[in-house]
Amino acid sequence: MSGTCNDEQIDRLVGRLADDLSRRGQLLVTAESCTGGWIAKVCTDRPGSSGWFLGGAVVYSNDFKVRLLGVSPDTLDREGAVSEAVVREMARGALERLGGDLSVAVSGVAGPDGGTAEKPLGTVWFAWARRDGHRLELRARQQSFTGNRDAVRRAAVACALRGLLED
Numbered sequence: 001m002s003g004t005c006n007d008e009q010i011d012r013l014v015g016r017l018a019d020d021l022s023r024r025g026q027l028l029v030t031a032e033s034c035t036g037g038w039i040a041k042v043c044t045d046r047p048g049s050s051g052w053f054l055g056g057a058v059v060y061s062n063d064f065k066v067r068l069l070g071v072s073p074d075t076l077d078r079e080g081a082v083s084e085a086v087v088r089e090m091a092r093g094a095l096e097r098l099g100g101d102l103s104v105a106v107s108g109v110a111g112p113d114g115g116t117a118e119k120p121l122g123t124v125w126f127a128w129a130r131r132d133g134h135r136l137e138l139r140a141r142q143q144s145f146t147g148n149r150d151a152v153r154r155a156a157v158a159c160a161l162r163g164l165l166e167d
Contacts, residue, residue: 005158013161014042020165021052021102028164029100030056031069031090033081033107034124038157054100059090069093082107082119084140087127091138095129103129104160110152122146124156128163139163 021028030039040056043049057068062081065071070093071086079085090105108124115121127140141163145155 005154010042010154010158010161011045013158013165014046017043017161017164018046018049018052022048024101026101027052027054027099029054029094029098029103030160031094031098031103031105032056032058033060033065033090033105034110035106035153035156035160036060038153039104039106039160042157042161054098057094057098065090069097080119082109082123082125084125084127084142087125088129088138088140091127091129091140092136095131095136101131102164104164105129106156106160108152108156110149110156112149120144122152124152124159126156126160126163128166 032039037058043053059065059068062076065076066073069090071089075085075089087105087107091103094103094105105127106124109115109119109121111121122145124145125140125142127138130137143159145152
């Protein structure tokens, strides 16, 4: 998948998300690794975001994933930070520790180095969690993006926002 998403497209996605969450009376939290707070940034760029966005955690290091979001060290050792299991634990931990009704978690290999044969550059894992009463709905997906570091990260932000709009 190409990383050809621009700022206007991201702003439109955030506008749709703001409208959707405001209408539902729901609050969003984020758990970001490779996007480094970019999702939180585009949310808070929008006036009135305090009505639907609580905040987020930038958990770039594995230690922060564990300490701030409760990700299991065993999961990190077994699966690696860029994995379905880790982003699921990040999304769950964000809701449990930060609050809110909806979360998104992102972890990936944005480059220019760090890729492997199993997890090449541009590999990004996403997880979205939503409280439904006492039940937690959780889904995850892996995407592969092309381009430089900025393009991969920008595409990951857009994908995370699109996933928040899915039901």
